[in-house]
Amino acid sequence: MVRGSATRRWLGTAGFYALAVLFMLPTAFVFYWMLTLSLKPQVEATAFPPSFVRFTVTLAGYREVFTKYPFVLYTWNSLVVATGCTLLGLVVGLPAAYSIARWRQQRLAVVILVARIIPGIAYLIPWYIFFRSLRMVDTYGALILTHLIVGLPIIIWVMISFFEDVPADLADAALIDGCSHFGVFWRIALPLVKPGVVATAILSFVFSWNNFLFSVILAGRSTRTLPIAVYTMISYEEINWGTLAAAATLITLPVLLVALLAQRHIVTGLTFGAVKQ
């Protein structure tokens, strides 16, 4: 009996991992292919049948990324914009989410969501005219503000459910003890939802990091962000696969690192909001 259940448990575990590998394979393969492509010379990148494992390794793609393109500048631009967008989003979004959750301002929440539902391209021309007249085209400010249209609704909507889970009794108790509403938010609610803040911050950071459309129109040569940089490797009747894949790998890396480091927070963050007492 004992042995039988041990075997079953072992089989169960094996089955679990087999399934996990099966589901992960398509995702992992994309990364594998990107990584190998970045190390291949062009003539092998387009070879048919494709070479999956054995190929000549070259670092030419990476060398080209750094020598032919101001890649460091682009990375810096992306970092500034994504960080700025996330911080500003948190400063504005956290109190907003708290207020919506605490006083049940559902309509306000819907209005904010609508801003996210409208396709981004609809904003472009008004924004362009607006920023142009403020002489803000090709500045970090314009990019950060426009990326907020993507980041802010996410922050608010995810955080609403976190704040809803903070027991109202705690807030009432604090108010009776003489704490202000802002004090309740700052000293009581916020520390309780910290994992959620981390999770939403990462999401917002990634959305800004990957945003292409707004940056293409509103950024100039000095504020161009990474996703646009990848596109500039596609020329007329020519695609430079090695360089493209090298740049893509380098762009994915920071996001991947941030996500791995903060993984624990993301997981607790995502489940915390779902559990009700």
Added chain:
Amino acid sequence: MTARPLTRRRFLQAMTAGAAAGPFVFTPARAQGFNWKRFQGKELFLLLTKHPFIDVLEKNIPEFESLSGMKVKWETLPEIQARQKLTVEMTANSGGIDAFFTSLHVEKKRFWKAGWYHPLNKFLDDKTLTSPDFDWNDFTPGARAGVTQPDGSISALAAFVDANVVFYRKDLFAAKSASPPKTLADLEPLVQKLHAPPATYGIVLRGLKNANATQYPSILFPMGGTYLKDGKAALDSKEQVAALELYTKLLRQYAPPGVVNFNWYECSASFMQSQVAIYMDGVNFASQFEDAAKSKVVGKVGYAVLPSGPGGHFSPIYITGMAVSTQSRSKEAAYLFAQWATNKANMVRELMAGVGVGRTSTWDSADVKAKPKMPADWYQAYQASLKIGRQGLPEIVGVTEYRDIIGVAIQKGIEGAPAAQVLAQAQKEFQDLLNRTES
């Protein structure tokens, strides 16, 4: 809507303004003569496109700055993104762009109707604005036609001229003692002779809808077909049927599997991976074929002009140019840049880098002959193609829509549908499109 209809009032206004301004504008200018430094101290902003022509040009922009005393700022984006940006800037009426690189084969008539191209005719005639050695007539007739609108206004200065040619594998041809096709009638027997799958497929041409529309005229024009007849759609003519039959039959029988979804990328990759004997496409691909890091067929590729046919001898050409924006606040200064970018010296540099241009004099330049980057038959095929160049796509507003319409017909043809039937459908859709957009 037509572009800026000339009303009686506007005509009279222009007349009075011209009469009043004439003496003051022209007298000092005539005394002055041409001078690169005329707009010294001005600042220009250019919107450029990622393109081999621009890769070469960008390196020399500092030279223009010191020549003109102007400061040039520019941005280079991939073609589609550049078009998005231009559309936003123009719609917003920002005036932020002075000159831009334009793909005339896609946007010529659309941008003209929108009024985004500043007509360059007066600038070209003005001896104080155009350098004496610029020589407009040095551009090939095809290149000049490509930048000129139906009303005679010149929308851009022709920069890069892409022509369709035949790429063929010299080694495979030698083994079968074959020579490049002279006429359309030679084409199929030749392809059949070289077809030895799976090692070698006879031919590859673009099969994917929209993309295939730029290669189709390589067969259509010599067959005698045209897109329009007296302003009406002409996709169901017997020449069209014959052309589509040949194009699709070649691909159905002698091309690599899956060709129905091949864009230029799959076509050129299969050719560079040594899988195909004949490939017909834009001459610009050659620089990749001759690069050992990208191609397995370096030194094995022959270049020839397209075959002729019962309708004549043509090469479909696609032109990009440097245009001056109507919204620019310094149009004349922007014109100086466009003029410099397409002058003889810069065009020679382009040609030396293997980028084709539509200026006759450059092809005989001593510099190009002394240091050819490409094989001799490439220069010959290219030059011969420019002489028989004809705009490869219909010059209408809805170019993209047309490309989809004919593209779907070609795809259906490759899959086996009768040419007459798919073209009847395409004819109807094309005429609808013309009714909607051209009136």
